[in-house]
Amino acid sequence: MDFNTLGDFDFRGKKVLVRLDLNVSLDKSGKINDVMRIKAALPTLEYLVKNNAAKIILMSHLGRPDGKVVQALRLDGVGVVLEEFLGEKISKLDDCIGQSVKKAIGGPGRIFLLENLRFHKEEESNDSDFAKSLAALADVYVNDAFGVCHRSHASVDAVTRFMPGCAGLLLEREVRELSKVMEPEHPFVLIVGGAKVSGKVGVLENIGKKADRILIGGAMPFTFLKSEGISVGKSMVEDDKMGLAKSLMNGRMVLPEDFVISSKSLVKTVPFNEIPDDAAGMDIGEKTIDSFVKIISSARTIVWNGPMGMFEDKKFEKGTISIGKAISGSNGTTIVGGGDTLAAIDKLKLDSYTHISTGGGAMLEFLEGRSLPALEALGKAKK
Numbered sequence: 001m002d003f004n005t006l007g008d009f010d011f012r013g014k015k016v017l018v019r020l021d022l023n024v025s026l027d028k029s030g031k032i033n034d035v036m037r038i039k040a041a042l043p044t045l046e047y048l049v050k051n052n053a054a055k056i057i058l059m060s061h062l063g064r065p066d067g068k069v070v071q072a073l074r075l076d077g078v079g080v081v082l083e084e085f086l087g088e089k090i091s092k093l094d095d096c097i098g099q100s101v102k103k104a105i106g107g108p109g110r111i112f113l114l115e116n117l118r119f120h121k122e123e124e125s126n127d128s129d130f131a132k133s134l135a136a137l138a139d140v141y142v143n144d145a146f147g148v149c150h151r152s153h154a155s156v157d158a159v160t161r162f163m164p165g166c167a168g169l170l171l172e173r174e175v176r177e178l179s180k181v182m183e184p185e186h187p188f189v190l191i192v193g194g195a196k197v198s199g200k201v202g203v204l205e206n207i208g209k210k211a212d213r214i215l216i217g218g219a220m221p222f223t224f225l226k227s228e229g230i231s232v233g234k235s236m237v238e239d240d241k242m243g244l245a246k247s248l249m250n251g252r253m254v255l256p257e258d259f260v261i262s263s264k265s266l267v268k269t270v271p272f273n274e275i276p277d278d279a280a281g282m283d284i285g286e287k288t289i290d291s292f293v294k295i296i297s298s299a300r301t302i303v304w305n306g307p308m309g310m311f312e313d314k315k316f317e318k319g320t321i322s323i324g325k326a327i328s329g330s331n332g333t334t335i336v337g338g339g340d341t342l343a344a345i346d347k348l349k350l351d352s353y354t355h356i357s358t359g360g361g362a363m364l365e366f367l368e369g370r371s372l373p374a375l376e377a378l379g380k381a382k383k
Contacts, residue, residue: 003378004166006047009140015055015105016048017138018168019155021145021358022060022078025343030072034346037147038082040358044144044168045086045111055105057137058082059096059114059155060145067121079113086111096120097133105137123154131158141381144168146175149374150362156374165381170358175375177355178366180333184210184301191292191323193218193306194340197241197248200306202368204248207303214253215292217284217308217319221255224248225272233261233275254295258285260309260316267315283309283316284323293326300332305364307344320344328352337363 020041025033032038048056063073079092088111095101096114105112117123122130131154135141141163143149148156149171159165167175190211192200197220208214216224219236226232227242227249238245258271263279275281284292296302304327308319327334328350336345337357345356357363365372 003375004164004381005172006044006142006166006169008166009164011048011051011053011140013052013054014140015057015138016053016140016142017057017059017134017159017163018044018048018142019145019148019159020058020060021147022058022075022082023062023147024078026063026072030077032077032081034343035081035085036342036346036356037358038078038085040170041082041144042085044142044170045088047169048142049086049088049111054110055138056111057105057114058090058112059117059134061118061123061148061155062116063118065116065118067118067124069119070116073116073118075113075116082113097130097137102137117153117155124151126152126154126158128154128158128161130154132162135159135162138163141165142168143374143378144170145374146171146357147359147362149359149372150365150370152373157377160377160381163381165378167378173355174357174359174363175366177335178357178363181207181210181301181303181335181367185333186301187212187299188301189213189215189295189299189303191215191217191296191302191304191306191327193220193304193308193320194338195219195236197223197238197245200364201244201248202370203305203364206369207367208248208252211252213295213299214250215295215323216253216255217288217292217323218306219281220306221259221272222281224253224255230273231275231277232281233263233277234280235259235275236280254291256284256288257291258287259283260285260319262315282313283311284319289319289322292323296323296326296330299330302327302330302332302334303367304334304336305338305341307340311344311348317348321348321350324348324350 222235259281
């Protein structure tokens with residue numbers, strides 16, 4: 001790892017600026033749906049408390065406010081939940097830069113949560129002046145937000161030009177565990193689901209070359225099948241990506257043998273080549289589940305990104321549950337990640353994986369072999 005870690009610094013008496021990924025999922029009422037990312041932030045914060053940091057200044061984004069103040073995307077609710085889990089008082093501030101923020105941090109209190117970084121358009125534009133204002137709040141910078149490390153944003157990139165910095169425990173673990181996939185123990189099984197082939201091309205091309213088997217689920221199979229001239233009814237297809245799908249197919253790729261389909265009020269399982277014109281595939285079928293589980297059972301390394309079907313609906317959750325349980329029961333190294341995958345793991349109460357990545361796009365880009373801007377920047381932020 002070409003960057004400093006927490007053990008490289010003495011935090012006693014220091015003001016520490018910590019970039020977290022508290023971009024949690026919210027329901028329509030603003031209630032937090034999933035606290036996984038909040039819990040993932042705790043080890044680094046507990047480390048800083050234990051190692052006597054004088055001030056701990058937390059920052060994160062939430063949603064896509066596009067440089068404007070959006071009341072529903074304030075971090076107050078996140079702060080309340082984080083305070084409960086951490087067991088330490090957290091002072092939530094109304095902005096992330098400016099004199100009022102500096103004054104508050106200079107006053108009573110030890111842990112402070114800055115307001116949503118993306119309320120300032122300068123965050124996403126990687127503005128140096130905005131980054132310098134953030135850096136002026138503390139002595140040392142800690143990046144523990146793997147989920148945004150593929151972005152060139154001020155709080156993960158430009159800020160490193162103005163202060164010494166290091167990776168937090170979560171970021172360090174993400175890089176260590178995901179790096180294992182680069183030299184996997186075989187048999188290595190890559191399981192890819194979700195909606196679009198186009199979003200997984202890099203992983204299929206890079207990590208797919210190392211895999212002994214590539215299991216395809218979700219809506220992705222229908223683009224592959226249609227590219228072979230097989231009718232898929234009303235199933236979701238990327239018509240403009242069929243040529244790409246055809247080029248990606250190889251002898252190691254395993255497509256579903258059957259699907260659970262939905263047509264008006266009818267739900268049933270049919271072979272992959274018998275989907276009616278008025279029906280859409282919604283989940284992998286029983287034969288596919290059995291086939292996939294058998295392949296998974298002999299794997300020594302497994303990477304899973306993307307659900308097997310529309311798990312949000314109970315009628316179409318069996319594929320994701322079955323594959324998720326098979327992976328969790330493996331004796332090999334099991335790495336799972338991606339926003340929809342994490343949502344499935346949480347909703348369906350799946351667990352027991354070697355590593356659950358908090359990064360969606362960041363995980364994919366790392367596995368694609370691409371350089372992540374924030375990791376490069378952190379490598380330059382020496383003591």
